[in-house]
Amino acid sequence: xxxxxxxxxKNTRGTTAMWLRLSVLVSIVMVVLTLQACGNNxxxxxxxxxxxxxDEGQSKATSGQRSEDIPTxxxxxxxxxxxxxxxxxxxxxxxxxxxxxxxxxxYGITEVKLTGFPNGPDQTESLISGRLDFxxxxxxxxxxxxxxxxxxxxxxxxxxxxxxxxxxKKDGPKTVKELQGKTIAIQKGSFMHRYVVxxxxxxxxxxxxxxxxxxPDATAALARGDVxxxxxxxxxxxxxxxxxxxxxxxxxxxxxxxxxxxxxxGEDFLAKFxxxxxxxxxxxxxxLADLKQHEDEYYQFLAEIGDTxxxxxxxxxxxxxxxxxxxxxxxxxxxxSTKNFLVEEKLAKKDYSISNWQQQ
Numbered sequence: 001x002x003x004x005x006x007x008x009x010k011n012t013r014g015t016t017a018m019w020l021r022l023s024v025l026v027s028i029v030m031v032v033l034t035l036q037a038c039g040n041n042x043x044x045x046x047x048x049x050x051x052x053x054x055d056e057g058q059s060k061a062t063s064g065q066r067s068e069d070i071p072t073x074x075x076x077x078x079x080x081x082x083x084x085x086x087x088x089x090x091x092x093x094x095x096x097x098x099x100x101x102x103x104x105x106x107y108g109i110t111e112v113k114l115t116g117f118p119n120g121p122d123q124t125e126s127l128i129s130g131r132l133d134f135x136x137x138x139x140x141x142x143x144x145x146x147x148x149x150x151x152x153x154x155x156x157x158x159x160x161x162x163x164x165x166x167x168x169k170k171d172g173p174k175t176v177k178e179l180q181g182k183t184i185a186i187q188k189g190s191f192m193h194r195y196v197v198x199x200x201x202x203x204x205x206x207x208x209x210x211x212x213x214x215x216p217d218a219t220a221a222l223a224r225g226d227v228x229x230x231x232x233x234x235x236x237x238x239x240x241x242x243x244x245x246x247x248x249x250x251x252x253x254x255x256x257x258x259x260x261x262x263x264x265x266g267e268d269f270l271a272k273f274x275x276x277x278x279x280x281x282x283x284x285x286x287x288l289a290d291l292k293q294h295e296d297e298y299y300q301f302l303a304e305i306g307d308t309x310x311x312x313x314x315x316x317x318x319x320x321x322x323x324x325x326x327x328x329x330x331x332x333x334x335x336x337s338t339k340n341f342l343v344e345e346k347l348a349k350k351d352y353s354i355s356n357w358q359q360q
C-alpha cells in the first residue's frame with residue numbers, strides 16, 4: 001500500500017508539472033501571435049471595420065482625424081442658375097461626371113448638395129451663416145467678405161483672366177467717357193463692380209451713378225432705357241452686343257481689371273475636416289484631367305448649362321483658361337492687386353495679406 005501510494009503521489013506530481021509546462025508554452029505562443037498580429041496591422045492596409053476604409057487610406061485621408069468627425073453631407077455654393085444646377089469649370093465637370101463624388105466617398109462624404117446664387121455677396125452671406133460649407137465665386141466678393149471678418153480660408157483660384165463687359169443702351173453713350181453724369185447698373189460687391197469703378201477711374205469719369213441690380217433686372221432696365229449702361233459676363237454679354245447694344249469696353253483691354261474665380265471654405269468646416277483643401281484640389285485635378293480628354297463633350301455641357309452653343313461656350317470659356325494647380329504666381333498677383341484696389345476705394349473694410357488668407 002505504501003508503495004502504491006508513493007507511486008500515485010509521484011504520478012500526480014508528474015502530471016501537474018506537465019500541465020504547468022504546457023500552460024507556459026501556450027502563453028508564450030499567444031504572446032508571439034499577438035505581437036505578430038500587431039506588427040502586420042501597421043501599414044498593412046487592412047480594412048477598418050468601423051469605417052469601411054483601409055487603415056492606410058484613413059491615415060492619409062484625415063491626417064489622424066477620425067473619419068466620423070467628417071460630415072457625410074457637403075454643402076457647396078456656386079454662382080449661376082441652370083437646369084442642371086451645376087457650375088462650369090473642372091468643378092462642374094467633376095460633379096456632372098461623378099468624379100468628385102467618388103473621391104469624396106473615400107472620406108465618408110456621401111452627398112454633395114449644390115446651391116446656385118445670383119451673385120457673390122449672396123453666396124458669402126450663406127457661407128458666413130453656416131448654410132454652406134464652402135463655395136466657388138468671384139474674387140471680389142470673397143475678398144470683401146474676408147476683409148469684413150468672414151471666417152473663411154482661400155483654397156483654390158481655379159480661373160484667372162475673367163472678362164467683364166460694359167455695355168451701353170441702344171442710341172446711348174458710344175464711349176466710356178460719355179458715361180459722365182450717367183447711370184450704370186452693377187451688382188454691388190461683385191467683380192464687375194470693381195471692374196467698372198476701376199475703368200471709370202482710368203478714363204477720368206468722376207460724375208456717375210451706380211445702381212445695384214441683378215443681371216435680369218439690369219438687362220430689362222437697359223432695354224427700357226432706365227439705365228445708360230450695365231455690366232455683364234461671357235455669353236450673356238455677347239448676346240447683348242449681337243442684339244445691337246453698344247460694346248463700350250471689356251476687361252481684356254485692362255489686365256489689372258481682370259477677375260478670377262476662387263474657392264473658399266468656412267473655418268468651422270475645416271475644424272471638422274482639416275485635410276479638405278488637399279482632398280478637394282486633388283479631386284478637382286482628376287476632374288480636369290478627364291475634362292481635357294473630352295473637350296467636345298465639355299463644351300456641350302457648358303452649352304447646356306449656359307443656354308448657348310458649344311462654339312460660343314468654347315469662345316468664352318476655353319479649357320486652356322482652367323488652372324491645373326490650386327494657385328499660380330500670376331493669379332496671386334492679380335488677387336493682391338484686386339485687394340489693394342478694393343481697400344483704396346474703401347470697398348473692403350481693412351487691408352490684409354492674401355498669403356494670410358490662403359490655406360497653405
